[in-house]
Amino acid sequence: MKLHKLLLFLLLIAFAPAAFAQSSSQLKRKKEAIQREIELLQKNLNKAAQGKKLTLSEIRALSTKISLMQSKITVINSEIKNLDNEIHENKNTVHSLQGQLAQLKKEYAGMIRFAQRNKNSYDKMMFIFAARDFNQAYKRIKYLQQFGQYRKKQADYIQGTEKNLNYKIVVLDKSLKAKSSLLKEQETEQGKLAKNKNEQATVLNQFSKQEKQFGRDIAKRKKQQAAIDREIRNAINREIALARKRAEEEARIAAAKAKAESKPAPAEKPKPKSGNYLTATPEAARLSAGFETNRGRLPWPVASGSITEGFGRHTEGQAGYTNDGVNIMTSEGATVRAVFGGEVLFVTVIQGIYVVAIRHGEYFTIYQNLKSPSVSKGEKVETRQSIGTVATTSDGAVLHFEIMRGQSKLNPEAWIAK
Missing domain, CATH: 2.70.70.10 (Glucose Permease (Domain IIA))
Structure with a gap:
């Protein structure tokens, strides 16, 4: 039962990052799309700035750019939140793996001590011959065989758990570095936003002076x-x-054709709305x-x-x-x-x-x-x-x-x- 629980746990931690990765990739694509829009607007604003006259289009483009920058910061905040969840999940996973590893090593140490006490063939033979009957002796032979196999499996599980633990530590370290990078990006974008808001205030002040124009x-x-x-x-x-006109002409032709063939005229279709x-x-x-x-x-x-x-x-x-x-x-x-x-x-x-x-x-x-x-x-x-x-x-x-x-x-x- 312990082995089954361990296997289930390892499967869960293997697939858990997939949900974060999918969401993170979507946020990254959204952020890149917003950045492309910002760059396009900035390119147009740079050209507009070369002209002497302020235009309504320039004012609206600046407002749209500020709105997009706010959206980009919101996306960055979502990325940070995702990483916080991922970091929290990975920390829990690392602690759980460390606990599982300690338990596996403890159980493995007990098996090694048992094997040391019964390491020679004489002790094994005595263990088998001490059985009450043939049926118990057979079960003891099977037990010794299965014990050897189980000990090998336990060693493999220990190696696998250590490998998983090391991988999770690397992922955790990577997530912490990514969060640090996003926090710097967030700070940079907030600085840019503040600068653009100041520019907007200047433009709106200029607009109030040229309102008649x-x-x-x-x-x-x-x-x-x-x-x-x-x-x-x-x-x-x-x-x-x-x-x-086409619909009325078609109705007239249909009525004329019916009359020529001595058939009753088709019922007039209700006139549709315009x-x-x-x-x-x-x-x-x-x-x-x-x-x-x-x-x-x-x-x-x-x-x-x-x-x-x-x-x-x-x-x-x-x-x-x-x-x-x-x-x-x-x-x-x-x-x-x-x-x-x-x-x-x-x-x-x-x-x-x-x-x-x-x-x-x-x-x-x-x-x-x-x-x-x-x-x-x-x-x-x-x-x-x-x-x-x-x-x-x-x-x-x-x-x-x-x-x-x-x-x-x-x-x-x-x-x-x-």
């Missing part, structure tokens, strides 16, 4: 966005009107269903970047505005990709900004602030297919991305992958 910039942006929204609404209305005309064809219905199924799993419209302005209402100083999509800061010249297969609804330039809209059944994705679009109206596109590159403006390389269902604006963050 920012108000004018926001008003200009509103006017520009209103023109883009009108173009989008008109294009979608045209699509709905075309879909309605949005449902967009899914009247099997292909459109399939695209809509596919798009909806991939909610929360759609690829990003750029390979790397950070959302510096989210969906919904925003206030900058005294000025307020609504963002109908998300603004993604990315690298200069980054490729813009279709997030799902569909058909290009339009490619247009509105007040100097290239806009591409793609239809996916009753869903639409809109990509703003492109240069040199690589697709044209009516073209079929696949998921992740390049549709152009991001234009770099005074705000940096920022892509404005929207998702709509019919005429309803949806929050893209609920649709693209985390």
Whole structure:
């Protein structure tokens, strides 16, 4: 029973680190991903700093960077907590192994003393011949054989336990060094965070002095966005009107055919709501269903970047505005990709900004602030297919991305992958 318990214990300590290792590797990947975002934002901020004029995009990028730095510190704290748990577990394991080793050595010493007392063949023969009968003599022979085998097994268990103990001591030492390294990293990141917060305070102070200028910039942006929204609404209305016309034409042809064949006219289908005309064809219905199924799993419209302005209402100083999509800061010249297969609804330039809209059944994705679009109206596109590159403006390389269902604006963050 002691041997079985020991084997079970050794198996448990062998597999226990796997849970820690898996969690630690996930945290490490998350931390590396956050660091890549921070570096990309810093690269854009460095370029923005070369300009004489402070921009809203720069303010938002700095705020996003600070938020990411706080997230990175949170991940580091989780790594430290994981290591504390691992260190505590390994310390307990080392103490248990030391106790098991002492017990095994004690039992082995007792067997050695017994073997010393019965080391010659004469004593063994006397032990066997002293049996009451043949059956007991046979059992004593088997006992001596099994005793020798058990003694060898005990020696092997002692060696195995010592090896395990030494390994656990090495792992414990490694974990302690890793914790020390993480504590230094945490201290460094906290220093960087404090520095960036001071920089943010300076920028916000500068913003308050230039609030009137920012108000004018926001008003200009509103006017520009209103023109883009009108173009989008008109294009979608045209699509709905075309879909309605096709559905009515199909119904007229079906009725004429039935009349020519002297059959009763088919019952008139109930007219769908305006949005449902967009899914009247099997292909459109399939695209809509596919798009909806991939909610929360759609690829990003750029390979790397950070959302510096989210969906919904925003206030900058005294000025307020609504963002109908998300603004993604990315690298200069980054490729813009279709997030799902569909058909290009339009490619247009509105007040100097290239806009591409793609239809996916009753869903639409809109990509703003492109240069040199690589697709044209009516073209079929696949998921992740390049549709152009991001234009770099005074705000940096920022892509404005929207998702709509019919005429309803949806929050893209609920649709693209985390």
